[in-house]
Amino acid sequence: MTGIGTIDLFVWDYDVSADNPGAVLSVTQDYAVSGVGFWPTVTTYDLNTTDATAGANGFFVGYWPQSFVGVPANFGCAMDQDGFGGVPRTNIAPGIGYPTGWNHPSIAGYALQAFGLGGWVGEGQTPALETSWGAIKNLYN
Numbered sequence: 001m002t003g004i005g006t007i008d009l010f011v012w013d014y015d016v017s018a019d020n021p022g023a024v025l026s027v028t029q030d031y032a033v034s035g036v037g038f039w040p041t042v043t044t045y046d047l048n049t050t051d052a053t054a055g056a057n058g059f060f061v062g063y064w065p066q067s068f069v070g071v072p073a074n075f076g077c078a079m080d081q082d083g084f085g086g087v088p089r090t091n092i093a094p095g096i097g098y099p100t101g102w103n104h105p106s107i108a109g110y111a112l113q114a115f116g117l118g119g120w121v122g123e124g125q126t127p128a129l130e131t132s133w134g135a136i137k138n139l140y141n
Contacts (some may be wrong), residue, residue, distance in 0.1 A: 005065055
């Protein structure tokens with residue numbers, strides 16, 4: 001493992017009826033990652049994606065390690081095996097012996113509660129009905 005690679009970052013809408021990622025909201029291509037520590041070290045990154053508007057039901061974040069195609073992986077994603085849990089999903093390609101499409105990673109033998117991925121929601125419109133400075137300040141008291 002070299003600890004370097006190129007990834008594509010994704011943001012998906014949350015398809016509540018299927019409990020899976022839904023429509024792609026954002027793709028940020030060719031994101032260079034380097035300096036990833038080797039196990040048992042966990043390296044954290046704050047990666048900026050192309051802006052996306054999250055749906056009312058939430059969203060999924062993930063990545064595709066494009067530099068790993070046809071070669072051994074240079075790094076992996078942290079996995080939480082006993083935490084509070086989440087809705088981890090992996091999209092399995094056809095022809096490798098597992099059910100295809102979005103699945104919980106346990107279908108491929110990964111007993112986990114969540115991936116070590118999270119999304120930050122950035123700036124948006126100020127939720128004020130009044131346009132006065134006093135009304136905006138009162139939101140934060």
